[in-house]
Amino acid sequence: MDERQLRILRELGELGSVTAVAEALLVTPSAISQQLRLLQRSIPVPLTERQGRRLVLTDAGQTLAGSAIEVESALERARRSVGEFLDRPDGEVSVAAFHSAAATFFPLLLRALAGPGTPVPRLADEDVPQEDFPRLTREYDLVLAHRLDHAAPWPDTVTATTLLREPLDVAMPAGHPLAAKRRVTPRDVAAEPWITVHDGFPVLATVEAIAAAAGRRLHLAHRINDFAVAAEAVAAGGGLALMPRWTTRPHPALVLKPLSGVQARRHIDALHRPERTARTAVRTVLKELQEAARTIQAG
Structure with missing residues (x-):
């Protein structure tokens, strides 16, 4: 019946x-x-x-x-x-993001949605391997995820809106011999100890590409996912690291140098299940994330 x-x-x-x-x-x-x-x-x-x-x-x-x-x-x-x-323009909207995106986007999002009649954000940090980001769209309205520029696209089960295409630079102490160069190459940095992420996280593939371009294995001295912690380790002389250009806080003891000879860029994408944007509140938050991305890139 x-x-x-x-x-x-x-x-x-x-x-x-x-x-x-x-x-x-x-x-x-x-x-x-x-x-x-x-x-x-x-x-x-x-x-x-x-x-x-x-x-x-x-x-x-x-x-x-x-x-x-x-x-x-x-x-x-x-x-x-x-x-x-x-x-409803003022409903709750859940947003998850990996750590560096959360630190950069969440403050801008909270300020943009502070007025009356706006969506109520419910924020969470989720630092997971790349392949696990689409699964988070079951739990959250919007998921900020990252993948390397040349990586396979996200599955068809989710909709992806690219917020940033962010270069990955080589972070080093300000007094390092390579700090005087405008750009560095894989051969310049291959002999240095490296601080990189754990297996399964996107940045590691770029570190492996540096090794391939230099024709030698890199010494991976430390495995640290959090860029803020990695920055402190670089400043203390623990090695070089790849750092996102726009979504990591500047460190007074570090300099970032562009990398030549390797494709070093990541996408920061907002993932969601297609039906989620039927809600006005979710569309509003997605629009504010896009505006935040423009602010981050310009600033």
């Missing part, structure tokens, strides 16, 4: 023939007859009977048709409620 079958029964009680119901609902008479047969199979007593050339409802059919009115009314109320939910 479903809404369509109940509506057909209700219309049959008013119009008195399958042909008239088919004309009213803009379908074929055979389609109406099929739905009536399916409905009858789910009810243990007859719903219709013949009176001459007319097909009329039995007492049980009339009772069920009366219930159809209540069902349609309840469904219409439900549709209105869903519509109001989707159109």
